[in-house]
Amino acid sequence: MNTECRERIIKITIDSNLEDVALVGAVAKKLCSSLPFTSVVCDDIELSVSEAVNNAVIHAYGNEGGYKVEVKFAIKKDRLVIEVSDHGKKMTAHRSPSLIYTPGNRRNLPESGMGLFIINQIMDEVVYRSMKNKNILTMTRLIEIDCEVE
């Protein structure tokens, strides 16, 4: 079996503290740099992961420390799958968000809620599910990886 094709899993758990989000982002970026992604894509994925973890800290846990946010990176044959999970308040609505506004109209510019939109712009697939006490945001980015099929 070509060991380069085996699925690789990296898991990180942080406290629900916004100051620790940068650590997760740094891990994401470093991991992506070992895959055939451009530097722009690596930065994009770092941003997506940061946005997802921010959402868990701020919305699931009300920006309170002392709770766990778990991030799992799964490097598969043709994709990077990132799961950000929490045990807090679940997202009430997850449709593919849009960001519609008129640039010239300052009063109606969006100040918040752009995170999910950004994630959906960057990642190839975004799925949110909530079961029992666990909420999981799964983000997938397709990659080209050279594997021989046996």
Next chain:
Amino acid sequence: MHIEDKKLENILIVNVLDKRLDASIAYEFKDEMAAYISRGDHLIVLNVSVVDFIDSSGLGAIVSSLKTVGDKGDIVICGTNDTVMRMFKLTRMNKVFRMYETENEAIDALS
């Protein structure tokens, strides 16, 4: 959250000294900008040349500041690197803010 400011006639130049303008400092940044605006600084150059990462919270804080200025003035941005500019383009905020490469260009735009 580290920023420094200097005044050039009626233009306030705000230099963000943190490499990350993200959720961990966004509220503090927003409050600082609101304080500047409430004391009468309505023409602001926001220099982000040190910033190498911005998330939606950081961007939202900048947008909030622009909304606070409203019709009284303007906030222009200078010094965005490619990563920061990407955030502005992803959200189309590069159509909202006037953006310049250098601080001098930004100052000239407000003069």
